[in-house]
Amino acid sequence: MVAEAALLLVRVSVLGIFSPTVVTIEAGGQHHALSIENGALKVDAATQQNFRIAGDPLVTVAVIDKGRPRITRKFRGTIEARVSNGAILLVDELPDEEYLPGTVALESLSDHPEAQKAQAVVARTFVQRGARHAREGFDLCDLTHCQTYRGADGETEKARAAVAATRGEVLSFDGKIAEVYFTASCGGATNDVADVWPDGARRPYLRSVPCEACRRADQKWETTIALADLARAIDQPNARGVIITDGGAGGVVRNVRIEGAATTMTGEALRMTIGRALGWSRLRSDRFTVEKRGNDLHFRGSGAGHGVGLCETGAADLAKRGASYREILSRYFPGTTIDARRTGR
Numbered sequence: 518m519v520a521e522a523a524l525l526l527v528r529v530s531v532l533g534i535f536s537p538t539v540v541t542i543e544a545g546g547q548h549h550a551l552s553i554e555n556g557a558l559k560v561d562a563a564t565q566q567n568f569r570i571a572g573d574p575l576v577t578v579a580v581i582d583k584g585r586p587r588i589t590r591k592f593r594g595t596i597e598a599r600v601s602n603g604a605i606l607l608v609d610e611l612p613d614e615e616y617l618p619g620t621v622a623l624e625s626l627s628d629h630p631e632a633q634k635a636q637a638v639v640a641r642t643f644v645q646r647g648a649r650h651a652r653e654g655f656d657l658c659d660l661t662h663c664q665t666y667r668g669a670d671g672e673t674e675k676a677r678a679a680v681a682a683t684r685g686e687v688l689s690f691d692g693k694i695a696e697v698y699f700t701a702s703c704g705g706a707t708n709d710v711a712d713v714w715p716d717g718a719r720r721p722y723l724r725s726v727p728c729e730a731c732r733r734a735d736q737k738w739e740t741t742i743a744l745a746d747l748a749r750a751i752d753q754p755n756a757r758g759v760i761i762t763d764g765g766a767g768g769v770v771r772n773v774r775i776e777g778a779a780t781t782m783t784g785e786a787l788r789m790t791i792g793r794a795l796g797w798s799r800l801r802s803d804r805f806t807v808e809k810r811g812n813d814l815h816f817r818g819s820g821a822g823h824g825v826g827l828c829e830t831g832a833a834d835l836a837k838r839g840a841s842y843r844e845i846l847s848r849y850f851p852g853t854t855i856d857a858r859r860t861g862r
């Protein structure tokens with residue numbers, strides 16, 4: 518067993534999506550009301566720079582809206598609060614092994630033990646790889662941008678078991694912590710990371726691999742987007758169409774040219790931009806074709822998400838067919854090994 522001193526502490530921003538300005542925090546019989554007064558944090562009757570309370574073992578946080586709790590959640594570890602951008606920034610600080618059960622069940626499509634163990638190793642590797650939000654004063658957010666996390670409320674018995682069974686295990690390649698991604702369904706084969714994010718480094722273990730479960734399942738989608746909506750979404754009033762200029766393995770769109778706007782962008786950037794402006798159910802993946810029909814663009818594609826790394830649909834299927842989590846991981850991250858995680862980043 519790894520000594521407690523060797524655990525990696527992770528700092529997760531929680532409940533930020535609600536931009537809370539009034540919260541109540543309870544732990545170990547203590548009850549505090551936090552609000553913002555003249556831009557400063559007010560705890561009970563006094564203003565103070567920041568606030569910190571350790572769980573006993575849990576901290577209960579309620580976001581108050583118009584005098585009523587809008588959402589209440591329980592967290593392990595220590596909750597810190599300070600004012601940031603006009604809202605109360607809440608950060609949950611806890612050892613990675615205690616954080617992981619609060620994300621694994623939420624991000625895994627399957628509750629099969631081997632699929633959840635694979636998710637646990639990927640989630641731990643993601644944490645080990647480092648802080649995406651260092652400039653904001655924390656490591657991870659609690660949204661899909663990093664990994665969905667709901668504290669102790671997101672945990673399940675199975676997720677806790679999957680984390681315990683893989684304790685300390687991370688994916689490495691060539692002696693370095695691997696760069697990991699996961700995706701809901703790949704549409705028949707995962708995407709090479711270099712096709713989706715061409716500016717990043719090429720990673721031999723993030724190449725396109727076939728995915729039988731997604732090939733068997735019908736993951737086709739289509740959507741029609743009015744040219745006017747596209748123009749608004751990409752902020753190019755003269756946009757008259759989308760032309761795929763460059764594709765990668767398995768039909769992934771690497772680059773597109775926007776007709777009438779002399780602009781190019783990656784397929785992934787187009788998906789993200791349309792997702793933010795028009796909703797995520799429109800351009801669902803980076804594998805698509807596009808056809809102009811009058812004043813509309815008709816997209817047809819398959820899969821969901823960026824398609825890089827561990828395919829959740831494929832992992833669920835492989836687990837059901839008897840694959841171990843190690844087999845699942847070596848399928849989607851070929852050439853990686855499972856190593857003991859380090860205590861620093």
Ligand SMILES: [Zn+2]
Nearest residue numbers: 657658662663
């Ligand atoms: Zn994030």
Ligand SMILES: [Zn+2]
Nearest residue numbers: 703728731828
């Ligand atoms: Zn798949």
